[in-house]
Amino acid sequence: METTGALKQLKVLETAEGISGPYCGKLMAGLGADVIKIEPPHGDSARQTGPFPNDIPDPEASGLFLYLNTGKRSVTLDLEHESDTVLKMVQDVDVVIENHPPGKLASLGLGYDDMARVNPSVLVVSITPFGQYGPYRDFESSDIVVHALSGELYLAGRPEREPLKKGGNLSEYHGGLNGHLSVMAALYARQTTGRGQHIDVSLLEGATAVIGMAVKRWVYMGQVDARRGAEGHPWPNGIWPAKDGYILAYSRPAVDWWSMFVNMMDEVGVSGFDDPKFKT
Structure with missing residues (x-):
């Protein structure tokens, strides 16, 4: 069946696990891109996360994994021992999506400079909790940590109660969405320059942007927002x-x-x- 969609001419290589990177790839696949997912021999970590049919854990039946990776092709590779194979694949793609810890791919000879050497027009989007260059870049993190640092956690919940984390893994999905949108902008730029670029996406920056009004009130008015529960609107x-x-x-x-x-x-x-x- 012929692929349709705005990105049907695009080839994407995804070396990412969990939510953020695979969600970025899912969005691109949904627009018709040919997305090839590189999965490690032990499998994507999302395979261990439910829901599972009848609550029976099964790496082949994870609802999360199936949702995030629908519409993709896949191959199993050990990056630590098959970096040459990965670079050969990079020569033939437009975009690479990765969410490894900063510096991990470079230590394997698969950093942006290595990829740009074999394919100067490739776009590499790196999605990490705190970005590639900030003071927190090497810190471990999770969705609740990102929300706490962004201020989102402080603002959620009832005023007389403790801060409340919103459901799901919003910072991960926002990161995937921001990565996808950034690639769209970079593709437009490549039409003019003919060159690729390294896109640095921080989950923390994405989560902070969600509470933009609270940031503006602090910066311009010196006001600190408080938790309002269900009373944050002028109408009940x-x-x-x-x-x-x-x-x-x-x-x-x-x-x-x-x-x-x-x-x-x-x-x-x-x-x-x-x-x-x-x-x-």
Whole structure:
């Protein structure tokens, strides 16, 4: 079947595990790029993460791994012993996605300079917690650490309670998205210069950008934002405990989101939300 999509002429080499790098590759594959994933002999770490069918761990059935790596081709290579093979593959691709610790690939002869030597037009996007050159570059990290350092953790939750981490691994997905968008910009630049470049994506910088208004209020007004729980809007919105369960309060702003929601549910065959009991 012929590949379609805006990136159908693009070839991508992905040497990444977990979420951030594979999500970047998934987005590119979704736009038609030919993405080849290099997986280590022990397998991508995401294979060990559920959900699994019937809660039975199976590296071939990880919901997370399958979601992140759909639409890709794959090959198993040991980077420490097969770097020459990887460089041969780099000669024939447009983009390389990696999320190894800073300096790891360079120590194997697979750094950006090594790749640019065999393919001057290649774009290499490196996605790491703290970037390639900052003072934290060699620190270990996790999603909750990134959110804490960004300030996002401090702002989430109710004011009388402790800071609250938002669900999932948002900083990882934001990092993958930022990597994807950066590659799009670099491809545009390459049309003019004919040269590739090394793209440095920091999960921390991406997470900090999400709370942009809080940063602006501190920089320009000296105000420190506080946790507001469900009370951060000028109109009441949120879920509160009631006598016999919970109540959802939703106040319509200028845009009628509720009607849009009702229409969307009707389109997928879920009706009943236009019942008068939902109107007050």
